[in-house]
Amino acid sequence: MELPLPELPAFDYLHASSAQHALEQLGGSIARTRVLSGGTDLFVQMRAGSIAPTELIDLKHIPGLATIEFDENSGLTIGAAATMNAVARDPEVQANYPLLVRALETVASYQLRNRATIGGNLCNASPAADSAPSLLVLGSRLTLESVGGQRELALNDFFKGPGETALTPGEILTKISLPLAPTGWKGRYLKLGRNTSGDLAIVGVAVLGFPDPEPTSGFRFRIALASVAPTPIRVADAEELLETTTLSDESIEQAARIAQDLARPISDARASAEYRRAMVFELTAWALKDVRQMLEEEA
Ligand SMILES: Cc1cc2nc3c(=O)[nH]c(=O)nc-3n(C[C@H](O)[C@H](O)[C@H](O)COP(=O)(O)OP(=O)(O)OC[C@H]3O[C@@H](n4cnc5c(N)ncnc54)[C@H](O)[C@@H]3O)c2cc1C
Structure with a gap:
């Protein structure tokens, strides 16, 4: 039988027993050594020949790296190796961050989400990563670790370009932290794909809104887009307009027009840039109207 892609090239496999163990082995060469989480992006890229690491360090079995913890005072902490299904099934995530659950449930299939991790989705840095817009509007922060120690940064500062992040050689993502969601918030994630299940986003839009007496409108909004720029993006000018x-x-x-103007999509097999731009307007307006309705119903 002829395979559509070549078989996986040979590689050395290291089962890391702790984050320290993984970091000591990682060294600085991303061309030679990569960390492996679910492998749903990594193995596809290796088979396609776009990357050729010869050593993979498996993070999945590191104690604590897949833990999901909710604290009523500080919010949610998700271990980078937690699978999408584990996050979406977690009762505290369902109760406190349903927007994230909805976004994760749009990814591919149930089977894929049993392997795919939330950390891998962010570190792969696809502009179409479905977890990114919701995590952006929820104000997520990341913990990055290296042998030298750890640092924190806002998710908004993590993405640098398609496949590029703020991770430096020798660093891994260990945690994603979400603050408590604002009181009375409502959210929507709308994803347009070529079919209703299992396709990457042509456009993804996350909107979060919550009451606040301070701004003129009586509400604050956060808007983020996927698949329409080199990285997932926040639309700060539209957020400000809706408040003032x-x-x-x-x-x-x-506001939807501002989002459309900010988008810098490409044309590819899924859609033309022109169609994507038009859909940014439609989906942003749709999501904002839905959120406004939910907020007004509750007022
Ligand atoms: C058929 C199919 C359909 C898909 N559909 C969607 C979809 O609808 N939406 C969507 O968003 N994605 C989709 N994907 C992409 C993919 O499943 C996700 O991006 C997934 O979340 C990647 O996670 P992983 O654990 O498999 O990462 P891996 O493949 O293991 O790793 C991905 C990259 O991140 C690096 N990495 C992983 N973990 C870490 C870490 N903790 N620290 C530092 N670097 C790390 C790896 O070295 C690698 O470069 C699809 C993939 C396939 C094959």
Whole structure:
């Protein structure tokens, strides 16, 4: 039988027993040594020949790296090796961050989500990563570790370009931390793919809104987009407009237009850049109107 892609090239496999063990083995050469989580991106890229590491360090069995913990005072901490299904099934995540659950449930199939980790989704740095927009509007922060110690940074500062992140050679992502979600918040993740299941996003839009007496509109909004720029992006100017004007169909459409103007999509096998830009407007307006309705129903 002829395979559509070559077989996986040979590699050395290291089963890391602790983060320290993994980091000591990692060294500085990303071309030679890579960390392995679910392998759902890594093995595809290795088979396609776009990367050729000769050593893989498996993070999945490191104690604590897949832990999901919720604290009523500080929020949620997700270990980077937690699978998408484990996160989406967690009762505290379901109760406190349903927007993230919804976003994860749009990824591929149940079977794939049993392997794919949330850390791998971020570190692969695809502009189409479905977890990214929701994690961005929820104000996530990342913990990165190396043999030298650990540092924290906002998810907003993590993505540098397609496949590029703020990770330096020898560093791994260990935790994703979400603050407590704002009181009374409502959210929506809308994903447009070529079919209703199992496809990468042509456009992904996450919107989060919550009441706040301070801004003119009485609400604050956060908006993030996937698959329409070199990285997942926040749309700060549209967020500001929705806070400083009275909330109406017109202001929502103006905000959606700002998102459309900010988008820098490419044309590829899934959609043309022009179609993507048009859909950024439609989906952003749709998500904002849904969120406004949910907020008004609760007011
Ligand atoms: C058929 C199919 C459909 C898909 N559909 C979707 C979809 O709809 N939406 C979507 O967003 N994605 C989709 N994907 C992509 C993929 O499943 C996700 O990006 C997945 O979450 C990657 O996680 P992983 O654990 O498999 O990562 P891996 O493949 O193990 O790793 C991905 C990259 O991140 C690095 N890495 C992994 N973990 C860490 C860490 N802790 N620290 C530092 N670097 C790390 C690896 O070295 C590698 O470079 C699809 C993939 C396939 C094969």
